[in-house]
Amino acid sequence: MHSLVNEFAQTIAENYVRLAQISNADATAPRAAGKWSPKEIIGHLIDSAANNHxxxxxxxxxxxxxxxxYEQERWVAVQVxxxxxxxxxxxxxxxxNEHLVRIIALIPDDQLARTFRIAGGEPVTLDYWVEDYLRHMQKHLEQILG
Structure with a gap:
């Protein structure tokens, strides 16, 4: 988990610097017709952080x-x-996300194998979900930054 925590922290730090260089106007422009703008993608990632917290x-x-x-599209729409x-x-x-890195770093090893469900779905381990959350974030950051 230590290497994942480091990767998570590095993903935040490196991408924040790159994202901060995007203008407000460019961040408002959708990537394509019917797609989210960078603002909406980052908003979605904030929602995802809140739910995963x-x-x-x-x-x-x-x-x-x-x-x-949670209904991702509706959450983004409601928050404009x-x-x-x-x-x-x-x-x-x-x-x-820096707060989530702190929480993840504090998870005892024996807790990483605990399982839970999301909306009644199949059980997943906490360890799996932490890594999935990071990969989800990286995918969306790639959509913005290319």
Missing amino acids: QRFVRAQLYDDYDSLG YQDAAWQELLMLWKVY
């Missing part, structure tokens, strides 16, 4: 934990990330 903590506390799912200031979205994304 709950999962990473509650999966350690409760047996047979079943996390709620397009109207938010790009630099403020970036700061929130950065700080929230």
